Amino acid sequence: MKDLLKFESRKLFHAKILYICIIIVIAVLLLFMGVQKLTDVLMEEISGAESDIFLIGTGNSGLSWMLSSLTPYVIMVFGVFTAIYVCGDFGNGTIKNIFSRGYSRTEVYFSKYFISLFVLLGFGLISMLIGFLGGTLMWRIGGGWSFKVILLMLIQLVGIAAYNALFCFFAALLKKMATTMILAIATPFAFSLILSLIDLLVDLRRVNVSDFWISGCISSASSVGASSGDMIRGLVVALVYIAIFTVCGWLLARKREV
Amino acid sequence: MQTILETRGLTKKYGNKAVVNNISMHIDRGEVYGFIGRNGAGKTTFMRLVLGLALPDAGEISLFGGESRKSAGQKIGSIVEAPALYTNCSAYENLKRFSTLINYNRRGAQKREINEDQMIHELIDIVGLTDAAKKKAGHYSLGMKQRLGLAIAMLGEPEFLVLDEPVNGLDPAGIKEIRDAINNLKQAKGVTFLISSHLLDELSKIVTKYGIINDGYLVEEVRASDLDRMSSRSVTVVVDDPAKAVEIISGLVPREDISVVEHAVNISCHNVPVPSAELNRRLVSAGVSVSALHNKSVSVEDYFIERMGR
Numbered sequence: 001m002k003d004l005l006k007f008e009s010r011k012l013f014h015a016k017i018l019y020i021c022i023i024i025v026i027a028v029l030l031l032f033m034g035v036q037k038l039t040d041v042l043m044e045e046i047s048g049a050e051s052d053i054f055l056i057g058t059g060n061s062g063l064s065w066m067l068s069s070l071t072p073y074v075i076m077v078f079g080v081f082t083a084i085y086v087c088g089d090f091g092n093g094t095i096k097n098i099f100s101r102g103y104s105r106t107e108v109y110f111s112k113y114f115i116s117l118f119v120l121l122g123f124g125l126i127s128m129l130i131g132f133l134g135g136t137l138m139w140r141i142g143g144g145w146s147f148k149v150i151l152l153m154l155i156q157l158v159g160i161a162a163y164n165a166l167f168c169f170f171a172a173l174l175k176k177m178a179t180t181m182i183l184a185i186a187t188p189f190a191f192s193l194i195l196s197l198i199d200l201l202v203d204l205r206r207v208n209v210s211d212f213w214i215s216g217c218i219s220s221a222s223s224v225g226a227s228s229g230d231m232i233r234g235l236v237v238a239l240v241y242i243a244i245f246t247v248c249g250w251l252l253a254r255k256r257e258v
Numbered sequence: 259m260q261t262i263l264e265t266r267g268l269t270k271k272y273g274n275k276a277v278v279n280n281i282s283m284h285i286d287r288g289e290v291y292g293f294i295g296r297n298g299a300g301k302t303t304f305m306r307l308v309l310g311l312a313l314p315d316a317g318e319i320s321l322f323g324g325e326s327r328k329s330a331g332q333k334i335g336s337i338v339e340a341p342a343l344y345t346n347c348s349a350y351e352n353l354k355r356f357s358t359l360i361n362y363n364r365r366g367a368q369k370r371e372i373n374e375d376q377m378i379h380e381l382i383d384i385v386g387l388t389d390a391a392k393k394k395a396g397h398y399s400l401g402m403k404q405r406l407g408l409a410i411a412m413l414g415e416p417e418f419l420v421l422d423e424p425v426n427g428l429d430p431a432g433i434k435e436i437r438d439a440i441n442n443l444k445q446a447k448g449v450t451f452l453i454s455s456h457l458l459d460e461l462s463k464i465v466t467k468y469g470i471i472n473d474g475y476l477v478e479e480v481r482a483s484d485l486d487r488m489s490s491r492s493v494t495v496v497v498d499d500p501a502k503a504v505e506i507i508s509g510l511v512p513r514e515d516i517s518v519v520e521h522a523v524n525i526s527c528h529n530v531p532v533p534s535a536e537l538n539r540r541l542v543s544a545g546v547s548v549s550a551l552h553n554k555s556v557s558v559e560d561y562f563i564e565r566m567g568r
Contacts, residue, residue, distance in 0.1 A: 007358040093342040097410060100309040101359045102331015257312045
């Protein structure tokens with residue numbers, strides 16, 4: 001496993017896709033913040049500096065952007081990276097050189113899984129950092145800093161780990177880079193949309209189905225005002241998804257032929 | 259002699275069709291085993307099973323006398339189907355990357371002292387890619403890719419090389435280089451090979467044992483030395499009295515190897531060499547007039563085509 005991780009790490013740092021994804025994540029966040037800032041400025045011009053409408057925009061800060069930086073668009077980039085990275089060796093046949101050297105399918109699956117996890121967590125931290133820096137520069141640093149912020153960030157990182165498990169499961173299921181990428185892009189959007197629709201159509205009063213999808217886990221920890229109940233729910237749901245998708249992906253990978 | 263590969267009843271099915279059917283094979287250390295069969299006969303699937311790329315439906319594979327796949331895999335190099343390369347990387351980077359998969363500690367203490375970079379440059383030299391070592395593999399010709407694939411297979415000084423069509427796409431000079439490299443590895447380091455190729459004449463220059471596969475079955479295994487003896491002789495004698503000639507020739511070769519077409523008596527013998535001089539002497543002594551005697555050499559290729567059912 002150690003040799004495989006070394007192999008994957010060397011491959012990772014030579015992969016252009018890593019740097020392209022980092023640039024895209026930063027660009028997407030800066031674009032969102034830029035649009036928000038522009039909206040604020042326009043609102044200010046239209047309605048005057050002391051109006052109520054302007055005050056709505058003042059919710060923006062380094063802290064708020066840091067905690068809400070994991071937008072679906074950013075998650076989409078994560079999915080693209082994992083699809084390309086995990087399926088790459090299968091697509092160009094280089095996986096043959098790995099299996100034939102005596103490495104088991106379990107070792108290969110988990111080496112890719114862990115490297116992908118490492119990268120996605122890195123992407124997540126970069127997103128948060130950019131959110132914080134951009135938000136602070138464009139608005140203000142924001143109040144409400146406490147140990148809770150660290151907990152919220154950790155829950156979001158666990159949410160990212162759940163997405164990683166999902167994307168790796170897709171890679172093990174579909175084996176092809178293009179189809180894995182499509183599914184990795186579509187699923188976070190589609191599930192959020194479908195579950196939100198269910199919430200709208202079926203009034204369960206005390207429960208929102210969408211809170212039990214991975215995006216719900218992350219959004220439950222995207223505000224300093226999150227209740228401890230929401231935080232615990234987000235954490236537990238994310239951990240359950242990690243367990244389910246990791247085990248399913250591993251079971252599929254174990255029987256994989258190349 | 260240590261057994262490098264032993265399979266017992268190895269079977270692989272795709273759907274209802276057995277692509278590899280109950281194959282039991284045995285390869286000893288130092289052998290160069292030539293695997294021959296038509297396209298789709300099951301050669302590549304068999305190799306994929308041996309390398310752990312495909313999973314068998316039945317049967318067993320034993321490598322290096324029963325070592326675990328993890329340990330055995332470290333001693334095996336391979337090219338199966340097309341060479342597997344990172345096309346956006348140079349030859350050096352490809353080799354450097356795959357060399358991280360070699361666990362020298364698992365191979366024994368003496369391997370630890372090998373300088374990895376030195377080994378990579380040596381391999382690049384051996385396969386003749388010195389001038390193109392920094393060029394991206396995606397820009398290589400098919401032959402160059404094949405050579406790089408061979409260099410990757412040779413990483414870590416493997417004791418067993420599994421090569422599926424290793425000279426595909428190579429020019430005559432390249433084919434000779436690969437053949438020489440195989441001979442060198444065999445003689446200097448005692449490397450064992452399992453090689454498939456359609457270039458039977460090329461194969462016949464290096465192989466010590468042949469395995470003929472047809473429709474998933476291992477039809478026959480034959481030593482190269484036996485094959486040389488068996489496949490080389492066929493004699494046609496044109497005589498005035500074919501019946502009498504057949505009677506005399508039957509004393510020298512089995513009757514089933516003799517056939518008659520008008521005045522021509524054909525002796526196609528796979529089991530014993532035909533002593534043509536002795537044959538002529540006996541016929542003449544018995545009063546049979548011999549107007550012509552042709553020694554024909556049956557090529558390795560003809561022998562295999564016959565065995566493969568074509």
